[in-house]
Amino acid sequence: MNMDAALQTFFSESRELLEQMESLLLQLETLDEASRQESLHGIFRAAHTIKGSAGMFGLDDVVNFTHAVESVLDRLRNRQLSVSDALVSLLLQCRDHIAQLVDSAEAGNHDSTIVKAGQPLLAALQSYLVAGAAAETQAPALPVSEPPPFERLDSDDVASSECWHISIRFGHNCFRDGMDPLSFITYLKHLGDVISIIPLAEFLPTVSEFDSESCYLAFGIQLASSASKQEIEDVFEFVREDSILHIIPPRSRLQEFVDLIEAMPQVDQLLGQMLVTSGALTENELQRALQLQQQRSSSHQPLGEIISSTNAGIQPVLQAALDKQGKVRDTLVKEQKSLRVDAEKLDKLINLVGELVTAGAGTSLLADNLGDSALNESVSVLNSLLEAVRDAALELRMIPIGATFSRFQRVVRDIAHELDKEIELVINGAETELDKSVIEKIGDPLTHLVRNAIDHGIESPAVRAAAGKAEKGTIILNAYHDSGNIVIEVSDDGKGLDPELIRAKAIEKQLVDENAVLSREEILNLILEPGFSTAEKVSNLSGRGVGMDVVKRNIAELRGRVEIISQVGQGSTMRIILPLTLAIIDGFVIGVADEQFVVPLDAVLECLELKQQPDNPFDAPYFNLRGQVLPLIYLRHCLGVEGRYPARQNVVVVQSGGVSAGLVVDCLLGEFQTVIKPLGKLFSKVGCISGSTILGNGSVALILDIHGLINTMTESEPQLLQ
């Protein structure tokens, strides 16, 4: 078909209309009311015709702009707007712009500058439309058949025995409306094969009642087609209103609908909406069912029942939709069971519990000293209750990290897309609970680590394929509890960190001396140093570095630390280790000379007596623990405690980050509920103390930082722990 000739007609026609529009607009203000209305109709018609024709030729720019003009004109001719000088000059400008758009279309170039020039005009038009016309201001997109909301995977292979069953009873006025039932049935062939047509005679009236101009036809049709239910219904769109139409999907389709419903996102949806989205029900059928429900509102019939009574064969899909709805609602109800409490109130409660724990410790000490067995009994019951209250209070602040983790699905997807990488995010340990305040502060550092893993860790698909890895990279977010700590890991299977490059870079940045002897770990940790890398240009280095010092600082504020594990070519793991709680812990009190210290109980593995043996000299730096070498830390030396040596010493075996060590102490004083009091700024540089607490007798004890202690020792005796 030769569209060019028609297009030429359109251009000349548009010009004529635009000229007409111009002259009508110019005389608009001088006219009396009646002829003004006449002119307005003419102007509107001109714009309307241009829009309609332009749409047919796919000239979207013309359509969109003219639509806005038309909307204003519509309001004018309906007297919702009055003619003013300003409006007329605006419309004249708009007319000129339409002319430009038409010219540019004729020249065959899509010039975006012309379209852009129309923006201020559109905005000005908009101001005349604001009141009550919002719905009309949206430019109508060219009607394109919308793709179904879900991909239909098997739309091509409908088994021949699997047919749509269509039952149609035409309305009595069908002939009078000029409709020919046969033509609709013939048209069905466009969608697929009509297997059989059975006329249904039961609706024929008796001869005396028979009206020759009325239509009494009804058919049962078997159609083999891959079309959607909506498409089949659309065939009958012109007779839909007066006819009774039932479309029963083939059995394989029912399964498809069920699958689609099950795959829908976990959002609370109305039952009808779910059925329509899946394609099991058409919009029309839903409207009818809703009307029926309204009519029968007295009996409170559920929508599901109505739908299943009017749509044969839909039951399995309906059931799936109801199940889905139930499931979603269940989770919603679960969420609604929770109570929103002001975080400040919780903090207050935790503080009070802390005070209570301290007071309780004092009471039990007093009871102990008095030696009254009845009192002791009652105090111990009180203490166990106190412990339960403490745990319950602390638990109030604990929330699972899952929500924080799942936010990264989007981050990973977006950034990976941006960088043209294929990355899968695996989440483990989403149920691991963390203190709320920790969760709030962990988001930023985690985002940083994940971004780095995507940006610098995972290679591009081509590089990965060349290295013999799967093209799709994997990032694993993991969280778990480990001896009183929460560990959060961000792992990738990318190219890993190259210690040589990091070292070279650190030397260049003057962070380390050229001759410094550094262990592999120390080198990797250099990337956490401030100044190691600035935001620009890190990609030439195989590592990360964008603001890693910020990550380190954020984590340190939470009394946590960052560890880096990396293997060149195999990937890296950034491990964040945080204390489980920030308020109250189970502690283990130990004594050295006259001083008492608290070790977090979670870090304690066992306690042993330090015996003097021939193979175990008194001041030996190690201990034979059932055949294993256990490095010893003499707290007396380490912390500089003075005083007499006791008759015998004990070893408290502690563990932190997979490394065990023995703390040599004088005496073991047992478990103690420890309310952590932060130390002043003055002590911030002291590596092996993490806080203080008040003991039952009112004296202050320091809480040992096991990781810090082990590190201090490693620095002085590195070979012991290798």
Place this chain on the structure above:
Amino acid sequence: MGKTVLIVDDSASIRQVVSMTLNGAGYDTIQACDGKDALSKLNGNRIHLVISDVNMPNMDGITLLKELKARPDTRFTPVIMLTTESESAKKEEGRAAGAKAWVVKPFVPQQLLAAVGKLIMP
């Protein structure tokens, strides 16, 4: 012999495209530029389908529809109304006058062909 479609629209380009589309699909076409013109072109011709714009000078589409329904030779002739989304009031009026088939402007030729195909065979 093919079926004849009467195309009524005040835009020559729309008439031309609709006509070409239908001719290509095997229909014969007659063109009219408004309702009055359409009625005058009915005489002596057997029309199988009328495609009419709503908004036209001289005689609009709704009036034309009423006229067609009143004439014995055209009362069973199907009519497709061409309309825009924004004319909801007009649409109601058309419905009352007995219009059943609507095609919303702007449309692409394929859509029109589908609508025609549902009503009459080539």
